[in-house]
Amino acid sequence: MPELLPELDPVVHGKLRLALLSLLVGVEEADFTWLRDKTGSTDGNLGAQMLKLEEAGYVAMQKRFAGRKPQTLYRMTPTGRKALANYVTSLKRLLNGAL
Amino acid sequence: MTDFETTNPPRRDDLVQRIELMEAMIAEGRRATTRFGWIFVMWGLLYYAAIAWEVYLPAPAFAWPACMVLGFVIIRAWRWRLKRSGAGDEGIRSRSISAVWGAMGCAIFLYIGAAAFSHHIMNPAVNAAVLFFLGLAHAISALILRWPAQGAAAAVWWIGGIAIFLAPVDATIYIFLVATFFGMVLFGLYAMMLERQRAASLVQHHA
Numbered sequence: 561m562p563e564l565l566p567e568l569d570p571v572v573h574g575k576l577r578l579a580l581l582s583l584l585v586g587v588e589e590a591d592f593t594w595l596r597d598k599t600g601s602t603d604g605n606l607g608a609q610m611l612k613l614e615e616a617g618y619v620a621m622q623k624r625f626a627g628r629k630p631q632t633l634y635r636m637t638p639t640g641r642k643a644l645a646n647y648v649t650s651l652k653r654l655l656n657g658a659l
Numbered sequence: 660m661t662d663f664e665t666t667n668p669p670r671r672d673d674l675v676q677r678i679e680l681m682e683a684m685i686a687e688g689r690r691a692t693t694r695f696g697w698i699f700v701m702w703g704l705l706y707y708a709a710i711a712w713e714v715y716l717p718a719p720a721f722a723w724p725a726c727m728v729l730g731f732v733i734i735r736a737w738r739w740r741l742k743r744s745g746a747g748d749e750g751i752r753s754r755s756i757s758a759v760w761g762a763m764g765c766a767i768f769l770y771i772g773a774a775a776f777s778h779h780i781m782n783p784a785v786n787a788a789v790l791f792f793l794g795l796a797h798a799i800s801a802l803i804l805r806w807p808a809q810g811a812a813a814a815v816w817w818i819g820g821i822a823i824f825l826a827p828v829d830a831t832i833y834i835f836l837v838a839t840f841f842g843m844v845l846f847g848l849y850a851m852m853l854e855r856q857r858a859a860s861l862v863q864h865h866a
Contacts, residue, residue, distance in 0.1 A: 573677070575677075575680065578677060578680060578681060578684075579680055579681075579684045580684075582680070582681040582683075582684035582685050582688065583684045583685075583687060583688045584688070585685065585688065586685050586688030587688050590688075598684070598687050598688075599684075648681075651674055651677060651678060654674055655671065655674055655675070655678075
């Protein structure tokens with residue numbers, strides 16, 4: 561059923577990206593280290609996936625200093641929330657009938 | 660955690676895996692957003708209960724100690740339950756805020772105990788200090804969380820503390836009642852409302 565595939569947003573569907581969006585949906589903002597620890601990802605992979613999410617407009621990044629330590633904070637954008645909501649709807653539809 | 664190829668048609672197992680992954684991650688996120696608003700409402704109501712007991716019930720000397728101990732027991736039980744369920748928040752921000760309020764609680768307990776023991780408890784300045792303690796804890800939390808609403812709660816307590824010095828002695832109790840309403844009960848209800856909005860997860864909406 562290849563025609564069903566386009567319904568799943570490929571940006572959201574990536575396993576690590578989906579995990580990141582699911583983490584971010586419940587928090588106001590999260591820092592890079594927290595996301596890395598929760599997903600068990602490497603710095604490089606996490607950075608690359610966050611960049612993809614940022615480019616898609618699903619997350620917003622902010623850099624700041626906590627004392628002298630640089631901190632990278634991410635939060636989900638309204639577009640990201642909508643994309644995740646659409647993804648869940650598509651998943652549900654696929655699971656309920658199509659597959 | 661490797662990325663998932665999306666070039667092939669999705670298999671049911673893969674999709675089920677995605678749902679499980681989302682549920683697990685949302686639960687992880689929720690651990691970092693444990694609800695605290697009710698604690699403020701509870702303390703506010705316990706202040707009112709203590710005052711009501713003091714005025715209307717026998718053994719008024721036990722009113723404040725009993726209500727405060729009850730509050731501590733409820734908090735301890737809640738924390739124990741959180742820890743047991745694995746949902747305790749381990750974040751540095753949460754630990755900092757818990758530390759501030761825990762230390763403030765100890766300070767007030769010792770301060771009031773010492774004031775009562777030395778018969779200074781009826782002095783308005785002693786009561787005003789309690790309001791400044793509470794305002795201080797709110798203000799530190801507000802600064803950590805960068806949350807103006809809690810800054811407003813701090814201001815309520817501090818204004819109350821100042822008002823106690825300026826108003827007649829009889830007004831102290833009324834100032835405390837008003838500060839408790841705005842700085843604890845109303846603030847706690849507002850926090851609960853925000854927490855409820857935040858916790859409304861997409862998965863629940865689409866279930």
